[in-house]
Amino acid sequence: MSSVTIKDIAKLAGVSHTTVSRALNDSPLINPETKERIKAIAGSLQYTPNYSARSLVLDRSYNLGLFFSTLRTGTSAGFLYEAIKGVNDVIKDEYNLIVRGIDDYKSFHQVNRKSFDGIIVMSQSASDQPFIEYAAEKGIPLIVLNREIEDVQVMNVVPDDQSGAFRMTEYLIQQGHRRIAIIEGKEGFKSTQSRRDGYLEALRKYHVAFSEAMSAQGNYDLESGYAAMNRLLDLPERPTAVFCCNDDMALGAVKAITERGLKVPDDLSVVGFDDQLFSAFMTPALTTIRRPIEEMSRAGAAKLLAFIESKQLEHETVYFHTELVIRDSVKTIAGG
Amino acid sequence: MSSVTIKDIAKLAGVSHTTVSRALNDSPLINPETKERIKAIAGSLQYTPNYSARSLVLDRSYNLGLFFSTLRTGTSAGFLYEAIKGVNDVIKDEYNLIVRGIDDYKSFHQVNRKSFDGIIVMSQSASDQPFIEYAAEKGIPLIVLNREIEDVQVMNVVPDDQSGAFRMTEYLIQQGHRRIAIIEGKEGFKSTQSRRDGYLEALRKYHVAFSEAMSAQGNYDLESGYAAMNRLLDLPERPTAVFCCNDDMALGAVKAITERGLKVPDDLSVVGFDDQLFSAFMTPALTTIRRPIEEMSRAGAAKLLAFIESKQLEHETVYFHTELVIRDSVKTIAGG
DNA sequence: CACAGAATTGCACACGTTAACAATGCTCTT
C-alpha cells in the first residue's frame, strides 16, 4: 500500500537511487541496458513519482491556474465551458488545470509562484484588477484573456468587442432599421462599455439619431434581458430592432416579446452578442456576434506555456476578430 | 524576489525555524508573545508557505480532482458549469480544484494518492469504469456522481433518472397523449438506459402500446435531436408528443418541428430532461425534468471531504430526487 | 535552597527527488 520510491527500485536493481532517477528521466549518462532494467522494475512496481518532492527541488508546481471573475452568478455556462475546453486542449499532459473564482479568495495569500507555474485570468470585470496586479507583482507568469488591461504590463488576448458591436449595428441599419434600441450589459464591465461604444459609433457614422430612451440597462443574465425588453415595449414609440449585448439577454428579450403576442422578427428584430451554443437553435435562430472564446483560450494557454518554457516575453495585446453570424431574427425593412 | 522561508523568519526573530513553524501553525507549545512576534514578522515579509514542501512531509497534496468523462463534445456546458459551481462552493479554501477529462489521459499513471487527496468523478458513461476501478484500487478517496456504480465499492451520489422519466411519461399520458415518441441519449450511457426504462415502465403501467418506430436514437447533442426529430416527422403516423432524453435534443427537436411550419405545442408536444439554464426561456418554455446537478455536486464534495478528514466510510448510494418542471411545451388533448 | 514538573525552545532527522561533483573502470592512443 505504501507507495514505492526510487530508493525501493534502487535496492532491487542493485544501484543507487541517483542512477534510478537518471534512468527514469532518460538521462544520456546511463548505460542503455541499466536503463532498460530499471525501467522494467519501475513498471512492474507501478512506480509513480512523488510530484511534491519533484516540485520542491525543481521549483515547479505543475499547476496552471484558470481564474474567472466569479464562479457564482455572472459567468455563463457556455463561457466557462469554452474557456476550460480551450485551455485543456492545449496544456501538456504534465500540467494540472486548477479552476477558481477570484471572488472566492478572502486573501490572495495562497497565490504565489510556488503554487502556480502560470496563471490564466479570464477576466470579465474591472473588479479583477487587484488580483491581476497582485499576480503580476508576485512575478507569476500571467496572461489575461477577454478584457483589455491597460495599467499593468501583462500578456493580453482580447476580442474586438467594439468593432463587433459596430458591425452588428451597421448591419441593422443596412437592413433599414432606424429606431434601434440597446439592452446593455452589467455596469462596470469593460465589455459593456466597448459594446455600447461600437453601437454609438455606428449610429454616428450613419447619422442615425440616438435617444436615451432607446437604452435599457441589463446585467448579462436572462432575467435582466426579459425585464429590460418589457421596459422597451412599454415605450410610446417602440424600437424596430433591439441590440442585446449578449445572447442570454436576447433569449429573455424574445421571451418578453412573444408573451405580448408579438413575433420576432416580423414585429420586432432582435440580435445578440456572443453566439452561445443554443443561439442557433432558438426560435427564431438568433443573429449574433461570435466571440471566439475557445480559440482565445487556446491561444492564450499556448502563449503562456511558451513563455513559461522560454521566458521570452511578448507584451503586445492580441486582438481576436469577432464574426457577424446572420440567422433569422432580423427583418429587412423595405424603403429604409 | 526569491521567496521567503521560515528560516528567514527564524533569523529575523532570533529563534529556530522549528519555533517559527510551530508558531505559524498555532501550536500551543509556543509562548503567546513569541507567537505574535513571529506572526508579525511573517506578515510583514508577506510569507507564504511552500505547499510542495508541506505536501511532501505531511503526505497531502491539497488537490481535489473533478473528473468528467470528457471535456470534448458530449458534456454540456450547463452540466460542467453546475458541477464546478457545486463542488467549488463546498471545498475549503485550502484545496485546489483540478478539472480534467478522463479521456485526456493516455495512461492513469499520474493519478495517485500523492497527487490527489480525493477524487470526484462526474460520470456520464460506462467508459469511465476503468478509471474508477483504477482510482479505487489505488486507495484514493473517491466519490462517483451521476452514474450508479455496481461492481466497485465507492461512495455514490446519483439522480433517480428512471423515476424521472417515468414521471414525465406519466404526465404526458395524463395529458391525453397516446402516441408518445422518445428521442434517446447516447448509446452506452447508463442514463440513456434508465430514461428509456422509465419511459417504458410508464407505458406499461398505463397500457399504452409501444412501437419501435416511436424510438429514435440520438446522442445528447443539439444536432442529433434535430436529426432524430426529422426522422420522426417523416413517419406516416406521427407522434403527438416527443420525450427527448435531454434538453439540448429538445431544442433541436423544436427547431425541426418549427421548420416544417408546425407549432409546439399546438401541433406537437415536446418535453426534455435536465432543465438546462436556457430551457425556461425557449419558445415555448420547455417542460422538463430537473436533475439537481449542483446539489449533487455539493453533497458529493461534502461527503468526500468528510471522508478525507474522518476516514469514516459510508458506502451506501445516495439518490437525489428529480423534479417535474411543467412549462408551456405540452398540449392537453381532450378526451384522451 | 533543592527539586519536581511544567513551559518553552532547539537539535536533528525525515519526506522523495534532483544535481554538482567525485570516483571508478574502461578504451584508445602513442
Add this chain to the structure above:
DNA sequence: AAGAGCATTGTTAACGTGTGCAATTCTGTG
C-alpha cells in the same frame, strides 16, 4: 605500458517544512 579521456555510477547535499526527543528555563512547593 602509461596516461588521457570517456562512459558509467555513487556520494552527498539541497529544496522547505514538520515533529520526536532532548535541552533549557521557569514556577511552585516542601
